[in-house]
Amino acid sequence: MQKFMPDIAHSAEALQEGTLDWVGMSQIELPLVVSSKDSPEQHVSALAEAFVNLNDPQAKGIHMSRLYLALDEFSNHQTLTPKTLASVLDQFISSHHSLSDQAQVTLKFDYHLRRRSLLSGKTGWKAYPVEITATYKEQTVVLELSVAVTYSSTCPCSAALARQLIQQAFDQQFTEQAIEKDQVMQWLGSTQGIVATPHSQRSIAQVKVKLNQLDSHFDILSLIDALENELKTPVQAAVKREDEQEFARLNGQNLMFCEDAARKVKHILNQQSDYSDFWLRINHYESLHAHDAVSIAVKGVAMGYTA
Incomplete structure (x- = not known):
């Protein structure tokens, strides 16, 4: 005979009445299979946050185990796509009928x-932090995709000073009117020739986009590629000397402040x-500095993201 177990969240009165915007859990460990457009499916280890609102001002609380079990079922039997993630939200709501x-x-x-x-031509692995958020409000699902891309930035001011x-070192070294090309070439290849180098630093572009519709796949690859191709100097994985030299050239040809x-x-x-x-x-x-340089921007649409 099954022993009766009390459900305080269902039967007890709230200590104080009121609605809540979000109630749930964070740091839920989940293995997932991710489907991304133009990429093979990939197994990842994810951390999840799960929430519903609490509309009933007299309810003691929500049923957190139901959120967890919906995510567990999703983790075990489905691939992460926009549509399957939307179905998880539907389970959250249906399991909290009259509450959320x-x-x-x-x-x-x-x-x-x-x-x-x-x-x-060498290849290597690079890991990109990704965050996906799905929100159900007013009978509409909103999907947001966030990625972070690491790149190198060389300071234009530092490059000019270098x-x-x-130039000053060249003027001091070659005081005569006639200069042999071989002399200059040898000097430029020496430590005395390049007396200064501009400073560069590892930099990160964090981007969050709101998707227009529930496509069949998340297009993680295209967003990463677009950012790296525009910035020109993404950090590298496998590197030989010719790659390092090309990376130095790209840095020199793509000087940039954070702006x-x-x-x-x-x-x-x-x-x-x-x-x-x-x-x-x-x-x-x-x-150069002990602090960081930061720029923030948004698309600028009505009722959209703010800086």
């Missing part, structure tokens, strides 16, 4: 891609028809 009419789930994981080196020092990077990213996102809105943050982790 809004739901939200957020999934955070690293998405691994094989990336080819700049010149040598060039000036090189430059933010404008470049904003421009490329404005060209994408799949995103109804976007938010971006550029972080340059300064090698």
Whole structure:
């Protein structure tokens, strides 16, 4: 005979009446299979947040185990796509009949891609932090995709100051009117010739986009590719000497302050028809200063993301 077990959340009175915007859980560990457009399915280890609102002002609380069990079922039997994630929200709502009419789930994981080196043809793995949020409000599902891309940024001001020092060193070294080309070539290849180099730093572009519709797949790859192609200097995986030299050339030809990077990213996102809105943050982790340089921008649509 099954022993009766009390359900306090269902039977007890609330200590104080009132509605709540979101109630649920965070840091839920989940293995997932992710389906992304133009990429093979990928197994990831995700951390989830699951929420519903609490509309009944007299209810003690929600049924958190029902949220967890819906995510567990999803993890075990489904692939992560926009439509399957929407179905999870539907389960959240249906399992909280009369308590909730809004739901939200957020999934955070690293998405691994094989990336080819700049010149040598070698390949290696790179991990990209990804966050996907699905929200059900007013009988509408809103999907948001967030990625972070790491790149190198070389300071334009530092580059100009370095060039000036090189000019001064050249003027001091070659005082005669006639100069042999071989002399100059040898000097330029020496430590004395390049007396200064501009400072560069590892930088991160964080981008969040709001998707227009429930497509069959999340297009994680296209968003990452668009950002890396626009910034020109994404950090590398497998690197040989020729790749390192090419990386140095790309840095020298793509000098940028954080404002430059933010404008470049904003421009490329404005060209994408799949995103109804976007938010971006550029972080340059300064090698000269002890603080960071930051730029933030949004698409600027009515009732959209704010900076």
